[in-house]
Amino acid sequence: MLASRRRSVLAIDLGGTKIIAAAVLSTGEIISRKYSLTLADEGPRPVINRLSSAVAETMAQAKLKTSSDVVGIGIAAAGILDTNEGIITTSPNLPGWRDVPLRDIIAERLGLTTYLINDASAAALGEHRSGAGKGVDNLIYLTVSTGIGGGIIIDGELYSGADGCAGEIGHMIIETHGPQCNCGKFGCLEALASGSAMTRESVRRLNQGEKSSIVELVAGRLESITAETVSLAARQGDSLACDIVARAANYLGIGLANLVNIFNPELIVIGGGVSKMGNMLLAPTRKAVREIAFKLPARTARIVRARLGSNAGIIGAAVYVFEQQPKGGRKA
């Protein structure tokens, strides 16, 4: 009984900047956790090697022995994933990754059943099972950081669509003639309300000669501006920064109003680095949703911050494996 209760999932969050590997119990408890740099510019092969090593080291660190102690491996990754086939078809944060069968590569290397899941879908599942969305039937999760990702929970289960790539909320076009997005299209929610959208808008307006304390915060190096810089300046009352946050919040509100009208969800959970702005971002976002969405669904949908922080992906990937969804797993 004790032995079976202690069985872990080896959960990986493969991001553009870092790889988090962890051993996670079915309770959601993390018994071992390891960071390494992705160094994505080196291309798929070295990244896959680092990912394998991180898994192996996490196993050793947590004193886990193959198969008896480990339920399987769950890899959460950004990008358009064919989760049925375990393939990363394309990923904005992993340059050079085209149709990489990551699931099968890892399963074969490590001799463990492996699952691949979109990182925002994993975070949605994590927040639903042990974060801000506990006990709710229908919720939409959004991660707002450099980009915008999404995950959908319907009737308490992850909704993943025909190929397993549902939830690309960040690429919902809300301003057809808007600015170009990282995906190549124009006017996506991500191009208007993400951290990189705020950065780009700041640089654009500063280059037009507008004044802002942002310039001092980055010592004149505009290329160093991040959403955090904008946030800091806005907190200090800088007018340009406040304007940029308000603009992003309004677009985020339009995107969420669309989701409220389409899904009539009980809850919208906002995670990701930009959500750390808290009510400075979320209060005007909520206001926009109330003004734009129909009254009945707008009254129902609570909009709250995520609770699991940077652990959402690994906890969700672990949940995904523990619940052993029949599709998407690859036996070693």
Added chain:
Amino acid sequence: MLASRRRSVLAIDLGGTKIIAAAVLSTGEIISRKYSLTLADEGPRPVINRLSSAVAETMAQAKLKTSSDVVGIGIAAAGILDTNEGIITTSPNLPGWRDVPLRDIIAERLGLTTYLINDASAAALGEHRSGAGKGVDNLIYLTVSTGIGGGIIIDGELYSGADGCAGEIGHMIIETHGPQCNCGKFGCLEALASGSAMTRESVRRLNQGEKSSIVELVAGRLESITAETVSLAARQGDSLACDIVARAANYLGIGLANLVNIFNPELIVIGGGVSKMGNMLLAPTRKAVREIAFKLPARTARIVRARLGSNAGIIGAAVYVFEQQPKGGRKA
């Protein structure tokens, strides 16, 4: 056995122009069908009276006796409906209807269990059970007519959200600074790709002095232009009309691409009067979806025309009652 097989649902499609009442068998067969005018301008009370009469007459016509022959009443209506409570909260086509508890009014008047369902949701269910969407797990239904409505089927079941008002796809904002919609907001899909959007755009451009055979088709009376007029002129090669159809198709494609990225559905079914344009509308719409949505889900999602025509609503409302969804029904 024969008796139980012959039990009917009294299905109503309450539209802004007409009321269709029908007796429908569990096979989807319509054994009796009756039209009456809604005369919506007279306000809720007379419309509710006409609706009751239409139901009673349909029962008589089909020789149905209360309760033994009738499973219940299913009312499909346009608008934002609280289907859990059986209330029409607001409806674009029914002026003056605010929080009308239509389900309970009809249940009490006619002494039959009654259900209320959004008309596009009903059509989605109808098309899924006996139309273009048979056997598909996940589909999105859109009705494109004067307005644009939507219905969502997930895992073979109608997805209705927390209050039962999910599926308001027509009010997805895709052009934040676009034209005003009938709902009061700006840049909704309905304001850009519906029949009324095509009409409005035609009138605007003709008033700017552009030439078109549309003018002859309506004998100079621009207020008589409908989407059908535009369609007819486009078929005859009129350049303005072709342009207007292409523009609407492109916006429809943007809306569908958003849905493809969010839902990764197997199928999108397009019904409603404007869908009668066929490939003149749908070919450029499909092209836009392929260009805008991510490759993987775009390759999967087939976009087809609905099959049930104006019967979709009553067949779907009947299916809804036959499947006796526990929520939303009101025992007499």
